[in-house]
Amino acid sequence: MKGLYLAIDIGASSGRHILGHLDNGKLILEEIYRFKNAMTNKNGHKVWDIDYLFEQIKIGLKMCNVLGKKPEYISIDTWAVDYCLLDEKDELIGDVYAxxxxxxxxxxxxxxxxxxxxxxxxxxGIQKQPFNTIYQLMALKLQEEESLKKAKTxxxxxxxxxxxxxxxKANEYTNASSTGLVDPDTKNWDYGLIKDLGLPEEIFLHLRKPGxxxxxxxxxxxxxxxxxxxxxxxxxxxTASAILALPSIKSDALYISSGTWSLFGCENLSPYLTDAARKCNFTNEGGFNYRFRFLKxxxxLWMIQELRREFGEEYTFSKICELARENLDFPSIVDVNSNEFLAPESMSxxxxxxxxxxxxQVPESLGELAAVxxxxxxxxxxKAKEEIEELLAKKFSELYIIGGGSQADLLNELTALETGLTVFAGPSEATAVGNLLASMMATGDVLSLLExxxxxxxxxxxxxxEFKSNVKIA
Structure with missing residues (x-):
């Protein structure tokens, strides 16, 4: 089929192959294959089964062939910060840590x-998170120095x-920017920083622009x-792919890329590197066309995903939303950014x-826990909205929620109520859409980010x- 593109979008809990093509001025999507993904435990560490993931990529591609829907162009996106090291024979070194x-x-x-x-x-310009690649590589240097010495790529x-x-072999800019090792001015690796950290400079390839x-x-x-x-x-x-698919042509829109993580922010044309931004833990990650995703x-929804895992997959996400709606009068609130929610044995x-x-008050039922x-x-x-408005000295009136979490009606209503903003939700497959659009700009089928x-x-x-909601909360 002429002009057929394939987005391979792999998240921390699932992956999908989504075909896209243009038809009468609209982008048409078709999901071809979906597969599960999860961290596994090995030798006391959380790791990714990278061989399994590549097999799933190939299975989805073969399915395109079987269906007679062979894409001319494909592209792959995943979550950030995690990496692979290759030896002199281009073989993987050790486990791929999560x-x-x-x-x-x-x-x-x-x-x-x-x-x-x-x-x-x-x-x-990158916010401090314990899992940033800079800390992962330093941990490798201190704990498995021989693996780092073998690395060539x-x-x-x-x-x-x-x-x-x-x-x-190539390093792509937007994902590399999440490592904490990229200079936001040069849009390339900060080789001086890499050298100061005692990491091998030669393994980092010159960064390439997406599209x-x-x-x-x-x-x-x-x-x-x-x-x-x-x-x-x-x-x-x-997230960079998702933000590319933001359904707004305004330059001052707020967004949440909502999924396992909620990435709350706006786009800037230059990095915002003040100490106030650092203290509020905002990051300046690279975006398409060298825009900056100023976000927190x-x-x-990792917390909801983990509750579902505990209580049983017979509870659909829509059912969990329904149970939470019935318990909105439950008074307790938690700090969702607290480290105890990062990877607990039991989320409940x-x-x-x-x-x-x-x-x-301590929640007991699934409905009470989900409401919390x-x-x-x-x-x-x-809180993030108030911080970003103060940091940038500007007011926002609209918030765009994209990604899988945009389908959570209750959360969207609560968000409008709490923030006082008009909330727009969708598309739910924003990451795959942004993936496809970048490929279409690479070929000239789409001419610009605005288009x-x-x-x-x-x-x-x-x-x-609208923020004038009938939702009542404690």
Whole structure:
């Protein structure tokens, strides 16, 4: 089929292959394949099964062939900060650690022996998170130095998968910007910082801008898959792809990329590196066309996902929303950004313990627990909105919620109520849409970022929520 594109969008809990093409001025999507993803426990660490993920990528591609829907162009995005190291034979070195692994505990203190937090923020613009790649690599240097010595190439996860398909090694800018090792002015690695940290400078490849064609499948991969396609470099950090698909042509819109994480922020044309921004823990991650995603990580629907895992998958997300709505009068609130919610053995017990320790009423049922989470998320969004308005000295009136979490009507209503903003929700597959749009700009089927966002507005239903809501909360 002429003009057929494929987005391979892999998140921390699932992955999907979504075909896209243009038809009468609209972007048409078709999901071809979906698969589960999860961290696994190995030798006391949380790791990713990277071989499984690549097999799933190939299964989805083969399904396109079987269905007679062979894309001409494909691109891959994943979550940020996690990486692969390759040896001199281009083989993986060791396990691919997951960002929720605890090996980075207190590693920030080791980095601060070399560069203090204030200087690091001014240099990279990236918020301090214990799982940032800079801390992961420092943990590797301190705990598994031999693995680091063997390394010849550093690749973020989408870079690695694209290498496996094409044989071409390249580092993409938006995902690399999340590492805490990129200079926001040069848009390239801060090799001086890398050297100061005692990391091997030569393993980091010159950063490449998204929206370009990387290479064809290798001959061997084309034969295995059953067709030949070109691999494009999208904004391979999934949030960067999602923000590309923002259904707003305004330059001053707030957004939440809502999924496992809630990424709350706005777009800036230059990094905002003040000490006040650092203290509020806002980050300046690279976006498409070298825009900056000035945002704050908020824990997100990970907490609901974990409650569902505990209580049973027979509870759909819509059912959990319904139960929470019935319990909105439950009075307790938690700090969703507290570290005890990052990777607890039991999310329900973590929520209960927080309420006990803060002398609040302790939730017991799934409905009460979910109500606490949804209300607390909305409260967290309000705080982030107030902070960003104060930092940038500007007022916002609209908030766009994109990604899978945009389907959570209750959370959208609570968000409008808490923030006092008009909330627009959708598209739910924003990351895949942004992935496709970057490929379309690489080929010239879409000419600009503005045209891409106008296409999103025309192609997808966007729900509207006013802050004058009938929702009653404690």
């Amino acid at each position: 960002y929720r692994d605890n090996r980075t505990k207190d590693i920030d203190l080791e980095v601060e022996k070399i560069i203090d937090s204030e200087s690091l923020y001014r240099r990279t 550093f690749l973020m996860l989408p870079d690695y998968f694209q290498f496996k398909l094409t044989g071409v 370009v064609i990387l290479s064809d499948f290798t001959k061997e991969m084309a034969e295995e898959i059953g067709f030949r396609a070109k691999v494009c470099m999208c904004a391979s950090h999934d 990580n908020i824990m997100g 017990e973590a929520i209960k313990d927080f309420c006990k320790n803060t002398k609040q 989470v949804y209300k607390s998320l909305a409260r967290g969004y309000r 891409a966002r106008e296409l999103v507005r025309k192609s997808f239903e966007i729900k509207r929520y």
